[in-house]
Amino acid sequence: MTDFHHTKSLFHLPEGVIYLDGNSLGPLPKAAPARMGAVMQDEWGEMLITGWNKAGWMAQPTRVGDRIARLIGAEPGHVVLGDTLSIKVYQALASGLELRPERRVILSDSGNFPSDLYMAEGLIASLGRGHELRVVAPEEVEANITDEVAVLMITEVDYRTGRLHDMKALTAKAHAAGVITVWDLAHTAGATPVDLSGAGADFAVGCTYKYLNGGPGAPAFIYVAPRHVDSTRPALSGWLGHDAPFAFEPSYRPGSGIDRMRVGTPPVLALAALEAALDIWDLTTMEQVRAQSIALTEQFIAEVEAACPMLELASPRDAAARGSQVSFRFADGYAAIQALIARGVIGDFRAPDIMRFGFTPLYIDEGDVSAAVAIIADVMGNRLWDRDAYKTRARVT
Amino acid sequence: MTDFHHTKSLFHLPEGVIYLDGNSLGPLPKAAPARMGAVMQDEWGEMLITGWNKAGWMAQPTRVGDRIARLIGAEPGHVVLGDTLSIKVYQALASGLELRPERRVILSDSGNFPSDLYMAEGLIASLGRGHELRVVAPEEVEANITDEVAVLMITEVDYRTGRLHDMKALTAKAHAAGVITVWDLAHTAGATPVDLSGAGADFAVGCTYKYLNGGPGAPAFIYVAPRHVDSTRPALSGWLGHDAPFAFEPSYRPGSGIDRMRVGTPPVLALAALEAALDIWDLTTMEQVRAQSIALTEQFIAEVEAACPMLELASPRDAAARGSQVSFRFADGYAAIQALIARGVIGDFRAPDIMRFGFTPLYIDEGDVSAAVAIIADVMGNRLWDRDAYKTRARVT
Incomplete structure (x- = not known):
């Protein structure tokens, strides 16, 4: 079994802080600065x-x-790092659309992260061929998978509620309709087990600064299924995706395998920090992290609901349908989160009314959960937030 | 006047090395690790x-x-960092093409860096509207600027020969024909003075790991002229280019000004290293760097030509037509460069036969040039290279 007491000791956690925002930016691995x-x-x-x-x-x-x-159930040799998640979404989408040239719909859901939708809009406008971005409610995705759809673009875990899509079922439904899947694992990688290979996913992308603890602005990754990778044309066809980058040939020839999804010069320094973070991941498995994550989120929900009746659970109650975060709806959520941060409980706020808390077994334990709930109960029960906080609402929380 | 002796003291330069490859990767500013x-x-x-x-x-x-x-003659507030240079080329090209929707030609030259040409090829294939990438010889660019051309995409300094295009003249010619210009400043920024504003350039892009010394994989930059920036549609429309990124709106609305050319999460750590490097640039001006660069390259050419008659100058003899590098052609150039590196003179090789040396006044002085030439003269005059080096030719030199 993973020694989570040991993994916690490998992170720098500031004095007086209970950090429930590792789903937004993971903390500093102590070994990262030296690396x-x-x-x-x-x-x-x-x-x-x-x-x-x-x-x-x-x-x-x-x-x-x-x-x-290893953490996302991908075949070795089929994941490459680089760029930002938004760029990798664009690459996957563009490649996916070309695999279904006769279709015109990108299907996504309103729980997807906005940047993914924005990148799709930008791609569609550039293509100018009448593609449509069809955005449905999360629970209506399955019913909307039809043979009109070229690409199904889904973020597996909803960034607001933590609701978890069923990758295997949706991918099977998509394939039955001839639809290519693009899975965004931003809130999945390092949070819940994924089996890209077993689910038959076509493309997947994700970031490394959340649960993987790679640091602010850490690079993204992209996965392409083995059956597609050598027939995928990279829309973003840079020299490091070329078959012979240092031959300086005048025309592009895609490299073999996942290398073709590389674009420009790799972010060496950022990747060094990420490598230090991944050393900690080598000490565990996603199954053990998941079991502990469920224990922590179940504890948190039970304790918060007992202490704070004014908070309405926004996340699925069924742990199997939930990622590694718990969200509550509260009208004054922005101000309440600010008050919690001032007390050392760092969660975050997502418009319009979501108070969001991430649970990360590598460095958060049962004692942290109870200590956080005590502070949340005090702040909420005694209404210790400043409603004027809205007036100075910061851009990022 | 800039105290180049002082600026040199601010870089870490390994013992026994004369580093004439800052045009590929700048050295470590001593302050960068602490920053x-x-x-x-x-x-x-x-x-x-x-x-x-x-x-x-x-x-x-x-x-x-x-x-x-400040270093490229851009208006304040019109340059933003992020992504790689190849991605920024794509953004500029895509935006430029949309400003000339009725035209179908991207004009470039065979001295452009291959990645720029590859990105153009990828964009053209994605658009599927019959655009053509027209690549002519460097000296034929001007004659090929016609009203068929949508975008003129030029790297100002040729990565192999150091030949310098005349940005002002080509931009004027382009504008007379209604052509949008995209200038790649990879070998210009920090090497030669640029006056983007004065030249009337439309778009410019560049990297920061060469003359600017930002470190391996340091992020790129993009410039959009004030007259275009608020009518430019970013093809890569990510959330941080949105007018209100943290409102999480369902549809993209471009931010005002250069912010719309942002895409994903900024590379915070990589930018920290770059900021330390830019502190050194604050101690000088491009005019003073240029004067010293010309002195160094003139000295190098004169001394090498006197000592090594077998080397054929590939760079322009006229300093005004040359960037901050000097290249020589030599059939066994790859092996000769390896021999020089083994002797501590680090230059690089570019296929098929270019031996390339970069001159960077912030940390290379006249004594370095003479010491390097003495070693080059010994290696070349006594044929001290290993022709078998070809057999183990590395991917990067």
Whole structure:
């Protein structure tokens, strides 16, 4: 069994803080600054340009990809790091649409993260071929999977409520209708077990700064199923996706396998921080993390509901239908979250009324949950928030 | 006048190395590891998610953009950091094509960096509207600027020869024909003075890991002229380019000004290293760097030509037509460069026969040039390279 007491000791957690926002930005692995320092001093500083070979920078995006592949049920050699999640969504969508050239609908749901929808809108406008982004309610996705649909683009875990889509069932339904699937694992990777290979997913993308603890702005990843990867045309066809990047040929020839989804120069420093974070993931399995996550979210829901009747559970009550976060609706949620942050319980707010708390077994334990609930009960029960907080509402919480 | 002796002292340069490859990857600014450590410990570690506001991470891409704007003659508030150069090329190209919807030609030259051409090919294939990428010889660009051309996409300094295009003249010619210009400043920013505003450039993009010394995989930048920026539709329309990213609206509305060219979450750690590097740039001006760069390249050409008659100058002899690098053609160039690297003179090789040396006044001085030439003369004059080096030719040099 994973020693979560040990993994917790590997993170820097500020004094007086209970951090229930690792679903937005994971905390600093204690080993990350030294790792970064070593890469800067010993590799960049000493090797200079020769670091691309000597330090293995060029292979870093797929080397790290293989470490993430284990956490998401992907075949080794089919995940590569780079760019941001929005860019990777665009790549997957563009490739997916080309696999179904006669169809014109991208199907998604209103629980998807807005950036995914925005990237789809931008792609559709660029293509100018009358594609339609069809956005339905989360519970209506399945019924809307028809043979009009080219690509089904779904974020597995809803960023507001934590509701978990059934990847296996939706992918099977999609395939029966000839639909290509693009799964966004932003709130899944490191949060719940995924079996991309077993579910038969076509494309998947995700970020590494949430549950994977790669740091602010850490790079994204993309997965392409083995059956598609060598017939996928990268719309974003950069030199590091070329079959021979350093031959400097005048025309693009896609590399073999997942390498073709690389675009520009890899973010070496950011990947160094992520590698330090992934060392901690090597100490556990997603199954053990999931079991502990369910224990923590069940405890949190029970204790909050007992202490705070004014909070309405927004997340599914059934743990099997929920990711690794718990959300409550509350009209003054923004102000209440600010008050909690001031008391050291860091959750976040999502418009219009969602108070959101993430549970991350690598560094949050049962004692943290109880301590957080005591503070939440005090703040909510005694109405200790400042309604004027709305007036100075910050852009990010 | 800039104290280049002082700026040199601010870089870590390995013992026994003369680094003439800052045009590929700049060296480590001594202050960068401590800056990175502080951002990791004090911001990521202590502030966690609140760093987006408290530490100013959200404003970092435009704050850094303004520091680069000074070096490229851009109007303040019109440069933003993020993504890789290839992605920024795609954004600029896609936007440029939409400004000329009735035209079908992207004009570029065979001296452009292949990734720019590849990204154009990918965009054209995605659009599927019969656009053509027309690639002509560098000296034929001007004659090919016609009213068929939608976008002229030019890398100002040729990555192989260092030949410098005349941005002002080509932009004027382009505008007379109604053509939009996209300037790639990869080998310009920090190398030669640029006056984007004065030249009337429409779009410009560049990277920060070469002359700007931001580190391996440092983020790219994009410039959009004030007259275009509020009518530019970002093809890559991510949430951080939205007018209200944290309102989580269902549809995309572009932000005002250059912010709309942002896509995903900013690369906070990579930008921290870049900020440390830009502190050194604050100590000088591009005019002073250029004067010293010309002095160094003139010295290098004169000394190499005197000592190594077997090397054929590939760069323009006229300093005004040359960037901040000097290239020589030599049939066994790959092997010769490997031999030089083994002797501590780091240049690089570009297929098929280019030996390339970059000159970077912030940390390379006249003594370095003479010392490098002495080693080059020894290696070349005594044929001290291993022709078998070809057989183990590395991917990156």
